[in-house]
Every structure is written in structure tokens, then in C-alpha cells.
Amino acid sequence: MKYILVTGGVISGVGKGVISSSFGTILKSCGIEVTSIKIDPYINLDAGTFSPYEHGEVFVLDDGGEVDLDLGNYERFLNIILHRDNNITTGKIYQNVIDRERRGDYLGRTVQVVPHITDEIQEWVERVAQIPVSVEGKPPEVCIIELGGTIGDIESMAFVEAFRQFQFRVKRDNICVAHVSLVPQPRSTGEHKTKPTQSSVRELRGLGLSPDIIVCRSEKPFGQSVKDKISNFCHVNPEQIISIPDLSSIYEVPVFMDNHGMIEYLNDRLNLGISSFAQSRQNMKKWRNLVERINHLKYSVSVAVVGKYTQLEDSYASLIKALHHAGNHLGYKVVVDFIEASNLERETLNVDPASYHDSWGQLCRSECVIVPGGFGKRGVEGKIEACRWCRENNKPFLGICLGFQAAVIEFARNVIKLEGAHSSECVESTPHPVIIDMPEHNTGQMGGTMRLGKRTTVFKKEYDSKIRRLYGLEEEIEERHRHRFEVNPKYIDKLEKLGLQFVGVDTDKKRMEILELENHPYYVAVQFHPEYLSRPLAPSPPFVGLILSAKSRLKSFIAKGLKLSPQTQSDYESEDDLDHLTAKMSMNESDSSSAYSSSSIP
Template structure:
């Protein structure tokens, strides 16, 4: 039987519940417990797939093709465990399931209500993760902040969950903020007290408090917080601001978070093996020479829009004994100022995924700069499509070549709609999503990086390379280094005679891990280091 941990948050949004949940997962795995983590998101969207990255950051894609919140990326990177569509639950998906069941007569003519029907569906989703994963511990993060109206059904559901399991099969963790008031020189506990009061008014008494703060919290202050909130002093866990998210598990381990969780759940506190993780964190704190990498994107004003790409670059730099000097370059600024102004002195260029035509010409110009100046380049999804467009316009002489997504009436649609997408009209969850095999061609740069015949990568796209231009493409010096196993879909391209120029239709950033970087990113950073030394 699985045990369950629920992580709620109070005082302010974006307080770090996802990192706390992921860190706890890491600490439990270090004690050889199997873990699964799910996110309950209170928004009415069925998933974040149709949301602007400015609204919710990047869309993380699971192996089975679910478009999910970016926190699932943290869960995977910290626990090195693949999540699935079961690990992402939204208000929209809950109401959709309940209404569909009602339309089928599943409630036998009864009145359908938030309680018990919506909350029962939420509880069933949590049990489903436990059943399908077989995890020893299922960690559930509840999105939003205690006090939000939209979070109430989820909080009520996890309150009711106590009736589904034994008293020692469940633990409640509440993450709060302890603000420091500079003028008075005090850490204030009142916001935490009020947040816990709000949680208790719903019927949930937290077992453990994780208190965010930017400075040390005295034992006396922890005792005060515990007394007001009904929590033992030892279960008031300080969570100080960290220099990296990867240091948080080590900090929470030192403060005894996992020990307190195991005590509540009456599980054995086995010896923890965090030595290798600590070594990697130590390397992060003492990096090698900086590598200047330009990330040329459309949503650079919000760093979370490209979170997995940035983490993949960090992982690769760590393995190559380098530090990441990341330059956020707005593609539209390249259109206005020119690539030579914004990209001079850069050691490597990454063009990530995206949708829509805003900034595309700037991305194409950045790719042209990388090609002509022999700058190491990696294109991801739309980044590959832009590389194809750049080749078509500037090498193959196909004037105004474009993607059918960007210009439906172009004379040269070098990128066109996937055949299986032709009759699809709805946007949400209808793309080519999830893991697919890719066959790597021997003797290519990709083969030297992967050293495998078949690799499995995650996709999120509607458009693909147009095979009508394949021969022209090959004759001009490009190499198709990866395809679907049947050879139909072009998955990976590279440019011969260039130090490092490759682009893929998939999203390799989703598979990068601390201590196990993705081959494409590792190769990019190695090439950037060589470029730097030249």
C-alpha cells in the first residue's frame, strides 16, 4: 500500500512547492523508496498546452504525450523517474470527466455537486497514480495558494482523503513564507500563522511546516511558529534561499524534512545516499571557464518559458567543466538590430521551440549567422524548421520559402502539416505528442553523439520537413542524420563541413538530467569550448 504526502502553499504564490515536492522525492529515493509525484493545478484549462508561455512558463511533455505544468520537469529531473499523464491533474480535466460521466448517466439521475462528486474524482486520480506507479510514497503538490477560491475543491479532497487511508498513511506539508522586515530587523511569523489558520479552517492540520526565508531562523522562532500552528518545533523546517535549485534537497535533508515525513508515515528512516548529488552540487559551485551561449527565442522576457532548455545547458556545462554564461536574445531584436550586433562574440547559439510567426525572421537570421560564421548551433523543434527555412532561402535559392504554418500560401512550403493532422480542428492535445523512436544514421555527427541506432525522444509539433524538397536538401550539403524508423519523417538534420550544426524536430531538453546530460547539448557545449579556444 502506498503512503501519501500532500504539499500545500501559503502566504504568496510561486513559493517553491514544486521544488520542495521534487526535493522530497529525491530524498526518499536516496533511501531506496519508490516515489511518484503529481500536480493538482486549479486552473480551468484542461492542460497548459494551449496557454501562452507568459501565462504558465514552458509546457513539459511526458513520455505518453501529456502536455503538463513545468513542475513535472522538476519532478523528473530530481527523481530521474518518468512521469505520465496521470501525474498532471487540472480543474478542467476533473470537471470534464465528471460532466462526461453525467452525460452518460453515470450518476443514476442524481444531482451532481462539487461535494461529493468533484472531490471524489480528485481523490480517485490520486489513488490511480498510486495503483499505476506502485510507488511506496505518492507526493501530491496542490497548485495555488491556500485561500484561493479555485483551490478549495482540491483542499477539500485531500481533507477527505484521510478517510480513504489510515492515519499514518498520510502526511500534510505546508510551505510558507517568513518575510524579513528590514526597517525593524525582524522575521515576521504572522503571515505563516494566518496561512495555517486558513488551512485549519478547511479541516487540515499540517504535520510539517517548510518555512521559506532569506536568512537563518532561530530555534526560538521555530518554537514560536510551532506553538501557534500546532506543529512540533522539530517539524518546523527552515528553507533558506539557495544558490541553485539543486542544493535544496541537501539543505532540506540537513534540516530533517525527510526524517520528519518518515516519522509521520511510520516508515523506516534508512541511510540516505546523497553523496553523488552533493558532488555534482559542489561542481556547480566551482564551475570551469564560462561559455557564452545565446538562446534566441520569442518569450525571453520570461525565463521559465525555456526552463528545460536552460537546465539542459547547465547539465551539459557541468559535465564539460564549464560555466554557463547565458545570453537571452529576443528574436525580434535581431530583426531590428541585426545578428552581427547581438551575436558577436557568442560561442554557441540555441534556437528553441515555439509557435507562430512572430520573431521567426530573427531566428532565421541567427541561424544564418551561425552557419556562415561557423558558430556551433543547435535547433529544437521550430528551431529545426527555421534552419530548413534558412537553407531554402539562402542556399537553395527558393525565394520566400517558408513554413505552411507561418505562410499558408507560400510557393515553397519546405515545412508542411503532418498528414495525420490534416483534418484536426481542435488545438488542445492534438499534436504529435510524446515519445517516438528515431533511427540514427551511422557516420554522422548525431551518431558520434548518441552511439545508438535507435533513440527515443519526446515530440510536440504539428508540422514537419516537406519530403518534396528532400533531394534538393541533400544535394546542397545538408545531411539527414535521423528519421523515423520507416524513413518517412525527418527528425534530425546537420550541415556537413561545419564544426557543429545540427537541429532536431523533437525536444531533447526534456530528457536531460543532472549528472546525465543529453548528448546533443553535451556536444554543443564541447563544440562551444573548442570555438572559444580558437
């Protein structure tokens, strides 16, 4: 087994996750099976109890693991299926060691950070690195480990020490250290400053790890003289330093690294035995074509996201990426407008009139709307109002998780006329609890108790639904879930009689998974999170349908029998194919998003 350890310096959030994913992408292009591990030095057992403002979105895996959003990057870039143990936290490590101490595994010895905690870290990495993660189930050959945070943080000291020991445990030829550092360029001087990188590398070396590769992040590219300076003070050759400036898309990073000879260096450093670099370049063609498509998008589509955590874009990281996957594939640049759900609420006292009217104006001007997931009652009324407006004005709409539940509440109130209908999560005493909790998933304990992970959804054959056609007329699909509340079975017949069709259910036919409104261009909501399984080269069908409908292309798309699912993704191999697609999708394109007058605002 070969290992690549990715560390970070100067500041956090410098792009270690994308760079780690890019290492894996270029290795996979050479036919090498890759797995990934993300280390988070916090004491929480997992990311499940985090506020989205604290750490960005919580990414959910097939096995129900609630993990850091960087694991989403790994899965999307590498097309692999990771497991909860691929995310290591300080809490997990200490819990394992304490459990072993309670069982008497240490035979009365004093349990210490060194060697017991550091040994546990090394054993965990070696064990998880062997678990197959590829779709084909092949054993990994290279494990990429991202150490979260910044070198020098007190929280990560035990992990740094563990890897200092680990490099001797697995031998030098089997481990490569890549250090990602920021090289700022102050406007006052316009000169790239290398001192922060020098200090960061000096600290890393002082802790016993010497970087083999220094990845320098900067706003703009820098020249050879800056590389020579870093080389001189950081004890690495200039060819071991790669400067990655801000690029047009994160999907350009693996192509950029490949163009700068990264695979040749890794082959020499880790003795990977790659014989044909020409073949790897050929295998990277899909990524190169993807970058070309993104850089040459001629048309745009505006999407309003009515959310609860709109102040931090990372709160909806997978959602935004899924939108871009669909837009890139169809030839549209996606422009996302975040709308704070609370601002749409007429009765909210702390919303000033300007914010209220600005938010409704944004919603009216958008070409399509997404109401995503969330927890708690704040902003729910705004989400319900957005659902009502989309239903009444034939605006293409996609509801996800809480957005699915908001759509049910809105329909119950305004179509069935069930006054006071609500979710028991928000109003326990509601006279019409159309959304109720699932007792087996509401134990009162926080963390890991929801309905989590991949579940099967079965399509009802009696409905000729748009969403099923987008999934390629499959009888059943598998998507990832993260929720604790569901549609109350007592109200399903009433809802369906007046046109709210539950076209997808769970395998027991008790839980509603997908709803679709008849006589509407595209009014679809799902209880699961389709964004988790969206891939750059295989966009998620619900998002594809939303964008097609926003551009009045969905009917023709379905009429031609075209299908698009994660399993059946057509891949455009050349720019000519892209031009043909764009021309086809944009032919006689009408402006279906004409701005509504202010009188349409409630």
C-alpha cells in the same frame, strides 16, 4: 500507500515543485519507490493551449501528455517517467463527473461538488498513485501530491475539501501534510516576519488540514527564535519547521533537507520502516557531489538563446536546465543570454536601432547559439537570421523544433537560392513551402492534436555524424516531440545535395528528425525536444556537444571514443574526479569566442 500532500501559502511560485521533488529524492535515497501528482486548479483540460507567458513552458511526457512544468522537475529529480494522469486539473475532474452523469452513473441523483467532485478527486489520486513510474517498473510506495496555487484561492477549495476527507479515508499514519510558506524580510526592518505564515496556517487549519511540516522559504536563513515563534502560533513543534533560504542551486535543496533530518521525521511520521539512515546518506552522495561540482565551477561558457518568449525565463525552463546539466557535467558554468528573435530582423519596423544592434552584439559575443521552439510567425525571420549567421561564421549552433525548421528555411533560401522559401505556417502562399503541416496532426482543433510524446528516431548509417557519436553510436534513439509541421519531402534531395545532411529520420523514413551541416564545427538541429529527457546526472547529448564545440573540445572528445548518452552516464564520485575532468577539458583552452567586430553585424 503513503501520501505526502504539499500545499502553499502567502504567494504562489514559492518553490513547492522543487520541495516536492526534494521530498521524493531523499525518500528514493532510502530505496523507497516514489510517484508524484501535480494538481492545477484551472479549468483547462491540460496545459497544451497555454501561452508560455501565461504559465511558463508546457512540459511533454512520454505518452504525449502536455502538462505543468513542475512534472518536469519531478522527472528530473526522481528519474521517473510520469503519465498524463499524474497532472490533475479542475477541467479533467469536472469532465469525468459530467461524462458519468450523462451515462446515468449517478442514477438520477443531484450531482454536487460534495460528494461527487470530491470523491472523483480522491478516486483519481488513489488510482494514479498505484501506476508504476520508475524505470524498473516497480510499484510506488509513496505518492507526493503538490496542490498548485495558494491556500485560500477559491479555485482550489474543492481539492482542499477532498483532502480533508482523504486523510480519514487513508488514516492518519498514511498521510503527511507539508505546508510551504514565505517568510519575508523587509529591508526597512531587517526582521523576518512570521505573520503571513501564521495567517496561512490558520486558514489551512480552518479548512480542516493541519500541517505536520512547515517549510519556510526566505531570502536569508533565520534563527531559532523565529522557529519558536512560528511553532507557538502554528501549533507545530520547532523540529517540524525547516527554514530553506535561497540556495546556490535547486539541486542543493534535497541535500539541505536531508542534512536537517527530514528523512528521520518522515520515517517516524509515516512508519516507513527505514532501518539504515547511514545507507541513505551514502545514496545521497551523487547529489552531494553534484552540488560540490556546481559550487566549484571554475570556467564559464556563454550561450545565446534566440527565442520568442524571452521576457519570462520559465518559458524555457527545461531548456535552461538541460544547458546547466551539460555544463555542470563538463565543468563549465553556463551563462545564458536571452535574445528576442524579433530584434534581429532588419525589416521589423517596431524594433528601434539600439535594440537591433544590442541584440546582434549579444549574438556575436556568445560562444554558441540555441534557436528553440515556438509557434506562429512572430520572430521567425529573426530565428532564420540567427541560423544564417551561425552557418556562415562557423558558430556552434543547436536548433530545436521551430529552430530545426528555421535552419531548413535559411538553407533553402541562401544556399539553394529558393527565393521566398518559407513555412506554410507563416506564409500559406509561399512559392517554396519547404516546411508543411502534417494533415493528420492539423485537425483545426486546439489542444492535444500535435505530434506529441516519445517517438523513435533512426540514424542513417551512411553519415558519420557528430550527433550520432554523442549518442554513443546508437542505431536509434527515443526523444519527445511536440510539433505540427515537418520538412517537405519534395525538397529533401535538393537540401542534401548541397550539404544539409538529414542524419536522423522517423521509423518510416518519411519525416526528418535530425539535420547536421557538413564542414561546420557544430551545426545541429533536431525536430524533437531533447531538453525534456535531460537529467542532472545524465545530460542530453545535443547540449553536451554544443558546449564542447563552444570550447573547441568536441573533436578531441569524439576522437577519444568517449560517449555520453542518457543510458551511459559516467558519474564523478569525488571532487578529485571533478578537478581531473576540469583540468582535462580546459587544458590549453583557447578563446574560441573572440568578439566579432561591428562590421560582421548585418
